Amino acid sequence: MATEPKENQEFYCYITRITLDYNNIINDNDKILKNWIKKLNMLKFNLAKCYQKIIGRYGATEKTIDAYIEIILNSFREGTIKETIRNYNEIRDKEVQEDIERERIIIATKLERSRITISNSIYIEMLTTEDSRAAKNLYLEFKKELSEYEYEDEDEYIEKIEGYMDDFIQKNLIFGIFVTKKILAGFTIIDTTKKFKIDSSLNKAVCTYYIQEIFVSREYRTKDLKLGQKLFEYCIIRCPKNISYISLMTRPDNRAMILIAEKYGFVQQSITSGDDKNPLLLIKNFDKAENYNSPEYDITLSTPPAAED
Structure with missing residues (x-):
């Protein structure tokens, strides 16, 4: 099965309500990327439980903002962001059914x-x-x-x-x-x-x-x-x-x-x-x-x- 080009992949952040795509993350000076990181860092020292729950669903062993940013950026760079989202959704769906x-x-x-x-x-x-x-x-x-x-x-x-x-x-x-x-x-x-x-x-x-x-x-x-x-x-x-x-x-x-x-x-x-x-x-x-x-x-x-x- 052909791998989808990295440029076509995108990610919606439930914590900041910001959508990122590959073009955002390859440029350190990208305004959307900088705004995303800025908003996340503002939450770093008093991270609500709901945010920790979301971060944990992405496979982070430490439910921190830094771990979350690293997982998302690495997923984009490796071309696996869709797989990361799919894994999140599987965990989420199970928890939602219980709720x-x-x-x-x-x-x-x-x-x-x-x-x-x-x-x-x-x-x-x-x-x-x-x-x-x-x-x-x-x-x-x-x-x-x-x-x-x-x-x-x-x-x-x-x-x-x-x-x-x-x-x-x-x-x-x-x-x-x-x-x-x-x-x-x-x-x-x-x-x-x-x-x-x-x-x-x-x-x-x-x-x-x-x-x-x-x-x-x-x-x-x-x-x-x-x-x-x-x-x-x-x-x-x-x-x-x-x-x-x-x-x-x-x-x-x-x-x-x-x-x-x-x-x-x-x-x-x-x-x-x-x-x-x-x-x-x-x-x-x-x-x-x-x-x-x-x-x-x-x-x-x-x-x-x-x-x-």
């Missing part, structure tokens, strides 16, 4: 507790054809709230919306949150196979578990119920074990969505989503070492509401 399973157990336990501690019966389940009418009405409410309720022929528009919902239901992509007496109060639509280019993917699209929509009817948006929060937790727990990223898109001015997403470890990407209406891309990386720059993240942070008398 996903732990988080799955935590959220499953918390969701179950929340159903018990709320006086009104609240549950989440996949929508079926029996829920079709309620789901369509709620989706129309959703579109009106987004000011996307635009049409020349209202009947034709409603028929189009109903067609979307029928498709979501038939493909098992939509899940509803119900309150007293099986009232559909909100929903989430999930696509398990959507790909995005993200900051760390070196301009390649990665497979994500995509939260297409989360919506709670205005009538049920109360701090006591926290239905939007429960839908977020439900999406996380349903993420397949073989997918390391959860994605969602939104408008930059949708502060409510951004804040709740960041609470659950989603990080805003500098790369846009590619969608004109919802250009802001947020990614939850299940690898907490690589996701270190998110706000303090602890899935147990969300406490279920106290039971009412």
Whole structure:
């Protein structure tokens, strides 16, 4: 098998968020190289555990900045940077699977507790054809709230919306949150196979578990119920074990969505989503070492509401 030219190899540093290629490292005066080393050296004397974990994955016996720099530069010079990255990914994937399973157990336990501690019966389940009418009405409410309720022929528009919902239901992509007496109060639509280019993917699209929509009817948006929060937790727990990223898109001015997403470890990407209406891309990386720059993240942070008398 032919060896790929050194000039075609590149490396994304999870610690500094800087991408290097061979042309950077062969010139000691290269601005990108100097900036990379400068940023790393600033961390040298108080190296966080998440950075040590990342460095260890690259095979460093001593989890130090100097060891890390040496491994990366030598890998470039020897033309083995792709092999170094591949070894890192194998170790990372194993650790991520362990983290996903732990988080799955935590959220499953918390969701179950929340159903018990709320006086009104609240549950989440996949929508079926029996829920079709309620789901369509709620989706129309959703579109009106987004000011996307635009049409020349209202009947034709409603028929189009109903067609979307029928498709979501038939493909098992939509899940509803119900309150007293099986009232559909909100929903989430999930696509398990959507790909995005993200900051760390070196301009390649990665497979994500995509939260297409989360919506709670205005009538049920109360701090006591926290239905939007429960839908977020439900999406996380349903993420397949073989997918390391959860994605969602939104408008930059949708502060409510951004804040709740960041609470659950989603990080805003500098790369846009590619969608004109919802250009802001947020990614939850299940690898907490690589996701270190998110706000303090602890899935147990969300406490279920106290039971009412």
